[in-house]
Amino acid sequence: MDEEQLIQAIQTGDERAFKELVEKYQLLVVNTCKSFVHNMHDAEDISQDVFIEVFNSAHKFRGESKLSTWIYRITVNKSLNFIRDHKKQSLFQSIGNTLFGTSQSLDVRLNSYADRPDFQAENNERKANLYQAIDALPERQRIAFNLNKFEDLSYREIADVMQLSVSSVESLMHRAKLNLQKSLYACYKNEN
C-alpha cells in the first residue's frame, strides 16, 4: 500500500493497514521521542500515544504534506507536552519538598531524567551533560536540532514539520549549535 492508500484504509478503521503503518514508522516515532526525553521507557509511552492519535485522527490528514511530516509533527507535539507536564509535576514536587523540608534537588531539568535509576545505569555523566545542554536550548532551536541531528532530517524537511521557511530553520540551527557549543565548553572547562 502506498501512503495515500494506507491512510485511507486507516480512516475506515482497517487494523491491518494500521499495523503496517506502525511497523513502517515505529523507529521514526520512537527515536524522535527518545531524542526529547532521553530514555526508552518514556519514549515508548509517548510513541504509543502518537500512534493512537494517528489512528484516531487519520480523517484529519488531508495529504497536504507527506505522511511522515504529519507523523513527525504529532510526535514533536506529544514529546513537548510530555516534557511540559513532567516539568510541572517536578516543579510541584520541588515546591512541596521545599515547603515540607525535604532536601531534594530543585533542578527540574535534572529531575526529569538524570536522577532516574534507568538513566544512571545506561548513561554516564558526559551523556547527562550533553542531554542537559540540548534540553537547555530554547524550544524551537531544540526541535530543529533534534530533528536534524537525531533524525537526519534536511533543513527543508524540518521546515515542513515546523511549518517555517528554510531560512528560519537555518537560523535556528545556527543559534542552536552556538548555544550548545557554549554549554558543552562550560562542562568541558568544569571537568578539566
Place this chain on the structure above:
Amino acid sequence: MKHQQIRDKLIFFREQSLPENETRIIQEHLVHCKECSLFLDRLNEDFATIQSEKLVSADPFYYTRLKAKMEQHEQLGVTSRSWAQVVVFSVLLIFAISGGIMLGKNFSTLDYQNETVTSELLLFDGVKQEPIEQFLLTEE
C-alpha cells in the same frame, strides 16, 4: 583569528561548513593549541554519542503492546461513557421527581387557595399589617 574566535567556530569546523580560508586558519591553530584540539575531540565524541543513541531495529512486540494500550483506552472510554450515562439518567430522574413534586404542590395549593382563600386572608390579615414583635408588645 584569536583563540576564542576559533573555539567558537569549532562546531561548524567539524561539520566542514566554514569557508576554505577559515578552515585552513583553524587547521593551523589546532596543531599548536591543545585546548581547542581537545575541545574539538570532545565535540566529535558528543556528536557520535547522539548517533549511537538511535535505535536501528524495530521491536517485534511493539505493535502487541500498542494494541494492548489501545484496548485499555477503549475500555476506559466505555467505562467513562457508561458513567456519563448513569449521571445523565440520574439528573433526568431527579428532574422528573422534583418536577412531579412541584406540579403536585402547585395543584394542591391551587385547590387549597380556591377553598380557603377568604378565610386565610381574614385570619392573617392583622399579622401582615404589623410586624409580629409589635403585635406581641401591644399584647403585653
